[in-house]
Amino acid sequence: SQKIEQNSEALNIQEGKTATLTCNYTNYSPAYLQWYRQDPGRGPVFLLLIRENEKEKRKERLKVTFDTTLKQSLFHITASQPADSATYLCALRAGNNRKLIWGLGTSLAVNP
């Protein structure tokens, strides 16, 4: 079956360190993959999009990689801050399918 997996356990890191979150997928050939941030009780907020022909995308302290051979995307937050604490969701669109398939999200806590 088709599915997306993200780190199920919460990630706790110290302020200033780099947080790395993983998104693995099976049985898809994604056209692109998106990362969103979600705070408790609020809607997701778009962060980055990476296409199937791109290896890496950066935006300020954020970096996303996409390895279609490993079927994996890594999401990095460098110089992490307590304000980065949230749940991070990955979502992919496969081919011409109009719906986004979402992972369950990974909870990140950055400790001061």
Next chain:
Amino acid sequence: ETGVTQSPTHLIKTRGQQVTLRCSSQSGHNTVSWYQQALGQGPQFIFQYYREEENGRGNFPPRFSGLQFPNYSSELNVNALELDDSALYLCASRYGGPTGELFFGEGSRLTVL
């Protein structure tokens, strides 16, 4: 601020009742999609509307229905509510092509008793 507003923010219903949730899209966005998010889960795609026509649907029964209006605002209707319908319902809008980022509202928290 995403420019997407949803109402109501919270509501409580009983089994068997019907509910209508509303979404006002960001200006200029002609595509709206609805998601159901249970606690601790990722969003599940319900359906998508483009220029007032449904053009994509997830694995939800027909008692989940929707509308999109000429001003691109939209509604999600759920009939014959079940306990498992309790969730956060998210509306997301975007403009144009399939690769656009989604702009989400803050959601409507539905509790079915």
